[in-house]
Amino acid sequence: MPSTLGFAILAALAKDARTGYELTAVMNRPVGYFWTARHSQIHTDLQKLLADGLVRFEAEHGPGPQGKKVYHLTPEGRAALRDWVTEPPRARTERDELVLKTYASWLADPAEMAELFRAQLLLHEERIAQYEGQRAGFAGVPDPGDPTFGNYAALWCGLSYERHRAEWCRWMIGRLDPSA
Amino acid sequence: MPSTLGFAILAALAKDARTGYELTAVMNRPVGYFWTARHSQIHTDLQKLLADGLVRFEAEHGPGPQGKKVYHLTPEGRAALRDWVTEPPRARTERDELVLKTYASWLADPAEMAELFRAQLLLHEERIAQYEGQRAGFAGVPDPGDPTFGNYAALWCGLSYERHRAEWCRWMIGRLDPSA
DNA sequence: TCGCTCTATGTCTGAACTGACATAGTGCCG
DNA sequence: CGGCACTATGTCAGTTCAGACATAGAGCGA
Secondary structure, eight states, X not given: OOOHHHHHHHHHHHHOOBOHHHHHHHXXXXXXXXXXXXXXXXXXXXXXXXXXXXXXXXXEOOSSTTOEEEEEXXXXXXXXXXXXXXXOOOOOOOBOHHHHHHHTGGGSOHHHHHXXXXXXXXXXXXXXXXXXXXXXXXXXXXXTTSTTHHHHHHHHHXXXXXXHHHXXXXXXXXXXXXXX | OOOHHHHHHHHHHHHOOBOHHHHHHHTTTTGGGTBOOOHHHHHHHXXXXXXXXXXXXXXEOOSSTTOEEXXXXXXXXXXXXXXXXXXXXXXXXXXXXXXXXXXXXXXXXXXXXXXXXXXXXXXXXXXXXXXXXXXXXXXXXXXXXXXXXXXXXXXXXXXXXXXXXXXXXXXXXXXXXXXX
């Protein structure tokens, strides 16, 4: 059984054959919005997927000490990915540093704390604008069988998340600094 | 510099002196809503905090091969925690398995996918009910200087998050299974 | 033609973390 | 008084991951 990152790689390769280097790029954007990895991790996991027969590669001439390897899914890889998609996700342990800071915020100066949340709010507002721009690029909602359906659905989730987060920041600022 | 878990431990100890065992319990609930750890990790980190002089303990007679150690913050520990609280959080890499599955969902049967989201929606609705019950236990919003302020603020965030997530699940179900 | 940036591969160390293993006192119920 | 659940400590092996290190061709501009 591949790791979750392994499935992230399979998901990216399901759309197009790619080199490890290109996978690193997509793991940065757009996949990086919900799953990230460094190229060192990607190369390690590609070796495992290769050993499990879920991907194969064609060597091509190219830069680098070892040339270029274009990876693609095997039929087994595609089947493994399809089976995994509909299985319930493993419960991830929540890890949210900002909420942890909030939990201990009674020790800090409220005005300084409000400053922190104002900076966070700005970040979220920027992302909302960015995501809304991306959504404008879609001509309507893609069909569930369309390869871009996942992109749209993930974008919807991200936009909703950023709005929830921005709302929380505004509430916090109002509580910490009622004069503002 | 302690790890984030180290600060989570300091945050818990800022409210009350505790044993490692009791810390394990609070890291499960309520701190576990936004930062989790196993007792093995907590014991390891307590050793580091001890070496850094941020916590100290009083040995007491009690069960276990080594008796009982009640940990409490040192003044340095309290100062380190207070400084950390208002510093911007390190950017955590987003890791969301359900969104990743969504990204690859164009390969799967929409009806099966809708089933997955119906199960997720149920979980979120349960948590919303649970959090609303917890919020009813508060007599109004605590003041930012009140030690329970963080609990309330984290609860607000959690409730807002669960509602956002539930909304997304409902949208997904509507897209995947328009007959429902 | 020198150097820079981009493409492209990989290894290695250390930190954080999980899950299993190990030990032992205390209090309670039958 | 036997056994179980709870309190309480800790170690260890293995996984995941980030960040640093290492190598090298290709293309471009000064």
